[in-house]
Amino acid sequence: DGGITQSPKYLFRKEGQNVTLSCEQNLNHDAMYWYRQDPGQGLRLIYYSQIVNDFQKGDIAEGYSVSREKKESFPLTVTSAQKNPTAFYLCASEWKGASGANVLTFGAGSRLTVL
Amino acid sequence: GQQLNQSPQSMFIQEGEDVSMNCTSSSIFNTWLWYKQDPGEGPVLLIALYKAGELTSNGRLTAQFGITRKDSFLNISASIPSDVGIYFCAGRPRAGGTSYGKLTFGQGTILTVHP
Numbered sequence: 615d616g617g618i619t620q621s622p623k624y625l626f627r628k629e630g631q632n633v634t635l636s637c638e639q640n641l642n643h644d645a646m647y648w649y650r651q652d653p654g655q656g657l658r659l660i661y662y663s664q665i666v667n668d669f670q671k672g673d674i675a676e677g678y679s680v681s682r683e684k685k686e687s688f689p690l691t692v693t694s695a696q697k698n699p700t701a702f703y704l705c706a707s708e709w710k711g712a713s714g715a716n717v718l719t720f721g722a723g724s725r726l727t728v729l
Numbered sequence: 730g731q732q733l734n735q736s737p738q739s740m741f742i743q744e745g746e747d748v749s750m751n752c753t754s755s756s757i758f759n760t761w762l763w764y765k766q767d768p769g770e771g772p773v774l775l776i777a778l779y780k781a782g783e784l785t786s787n788g789r790l791t792a793q794f795g796i797t798r799k800d801s802f803l804n805i806s807a808s809i810p811s812d813v814g815i816y817f818c819a820g821r822p823r824a825g826g827t828s829y830g831k832l833t834f835g836q837g838t839i840l841t842v843h844p
Contacts, residue, residue: 618771620771654738654836654837655836655837656733656735656817656834656835656836656837657772657817657834659831662831672831673831704771704772706771716760716821717760717762717774717777718762718774718819718832719774720764720771720772720773721771722769722770722771723769723770723771725769
């Protein structure tokens, strides 16, 4: 089945360590996104990429980094510079809906906990 | 950035009751999307709206794109226990240039259904 796969589902990290969250899609979508979700808040955009080898900062990019070397893959690295990294991270890709407007398809998420 | 006000923040209802939630924006939107998120999972698209005044149904769900283009509502009829979850609205503002870009998400409505 086509879809978006995020891994790992759960990740524990010690303070000061970098971690990388994987996001792979086989939907042949051009654009991919990373969002952060905290309790009681909406989804906040970290980074997005419209095409391979190109990406832009979202609203809360500080302390994060990404790469887009392949169309199918958009990994997110949470660096030690991110002051409050414990959160639920969602990856999404973009497809055109019935009327041509783009909608997002999400992965199942990765929960990162900093110990 | 864009602001979306989603209300109510939470709802506790009995099975069989109808539910209504809405989102308002300070700006004009071209697209309204409604997502549902089950606990520990990624959001799943319920309904996409592309035209002012558009009314769309998906089973027991009905959503409308407000005439002013600044609001949308979602109704759920005859709620069942599996309707439990977080419901998010998302809007894409009218802007020039590429239609790629940033959806703005509401803060979510947490729905609890008592059997």
